[in-house]
Amino acid sequence: MTGPISRSVVLEAPHRMRLVSDEVPRPGQGEALVRVSAAGICGSDRELYEGTRPEGFRKYPIVPGHEWSGVVEASGPGVDPGLTGSPVVGEGYRNCQTCDRCREGDTNLCTTGYDETGFTQPGAFADHLVLPARLLHPLPPGTDLRAAALLEPAAVAVAAVLRTGVRPGERVAVVGGGTLGLLAVQVLAAYSPAQLLVVEPRAGRTAPARGSGATTLVTPADAAALGPSFDVVVETAGVAGSARAAAALLRRGGRLALAGIPGGPSEGLTPSLIVEGQLSVGSVFGMPSAAWVQAVRMFRAGLLRPGMLISHELELADFAKALRLVADGHDDDGLDVGKVLLRPETAPE
Incomplete structure (x- = not known):
């Protein structure tokens, strides 16, 4: 590897994980490359690790992470280059936009089949994430990206x-x-x-x-x-x-x-x-695009204050420790565990 390095947590199979380093991925047609700022640990991430997530709603090997925020680092062909540098969050469901459910607004119920970032597509427990730019929701400059990582839930x-x-x-x-x-x-x-x-x-x-x-x-x-x-x-x-x-x-x-x-x-x-x-x-099964729009609006207006629910922030390499915190419900000091974040951007250069 001669170019910049990007790390990711890879679950090879239940209970089998490793931290992988590779070259920074390149966005393709209609895609954006996001530098991940923060990614939340969810109960469904524990299911992936334990192997209890239902068949059809996961695959291995997989990079988990579906609750995230970051900054657009590069854009592929067909994407507005002005998006580069924008703080963003993004929808997870890779919907087709053309089936009846999508056209009716139920983009989370797309009939082409279940396909979601962090479960069947590479997720955000990584330094970088590539996804369709149409799924991104730009946020104002100076946004608290720690808090924004909770916009998915x-x-x-x-x-x-x-x-x-x-x-x-x-x-x-x-x-x-x-x-x-x-x-x-x-x-x-x-x-x-x-x-x-x-x-x-x-x-x-x-x-x-x-x-x-x-x-x-x-x-x-x-x-x-x-x-x-x-x-x-x-x-x-x-x-x-x-x-x-x-x-x-x-x-x-x-x-x-x-x-x-x-x-x-x-x-x-x-x-x-x-x-x-x-x-x-x-x-509800996840959320449609309309709910994303409403959540982002409420966040920007100060009606949603998700940052107050964050209790622990760990480095990317501490994924296993983060899972234990979520499972135990308290840390070694006996403190209650709220939302646990992985912070890829905090890693030393």
Whole structure:
């Protein structure tokens, strides 16, 4: 190798990873080369490492990383050269833009098949990332790129909230106080709800929940005693029983959005619970382009403050340590783990 070097974390197979150095990739037709500034660790990255992500939604070997921010370093043929130097985030789904689902706006449901950065295409746990320039969302100069790395889960939160049709003055609850849940709280807070409850077993999430706009945080046991009194509930926990617990908080005729994906068996929602309560139940799989646009707008306007949810920042070579932090939920000092970032740009020259 004679040119500049770019490093990347490669998962050869479950539980088999290595840090690879190679020449900086070149963008092709319609593509942009991004120098990665920050990339977030997500539960789905743990699934990739453990080998538990469902068949059809991953491949090996793979460079993980689907939550990221960076700066455009170069552009390929057919791309506006003025994009170079811009801070950006980018959509992960490699949609076709021509099928019925894409034309209707559901770009996350493209019928040509699942194809996403960090799962089936090289991701952002690397110094550089190449992707179609049409998927980029430019940000203003001077943007906090640490915070911007969380705009991917923020777009999921926006998609979930939009599914509920929430209105100002309604009573709202979010089940799950992780990154996705607290980003949903920040989105919902912009609608001026009469009450904004977070249901979360970890008491250490109280301060970030309140900082995100929640009126209070309660444990699942305490939430069960509240009864069906909420107009809207957004479920983000994705654990066994969380969907049913979320539905139990709804008044009759209430609206539920499911954003969490359970990692194991769940008793789920029964038809009788839904029908007898005349509940409206929606779900999201990732996010369409429209949710990305809304998330970026809210971030630029200061309505989304994802930077406050970041608890740990590590170098690219510390991927394994980052996974352990996310799995344990606390660090060696006993501090609560929020969002964990890998920071490729912090590596010494």
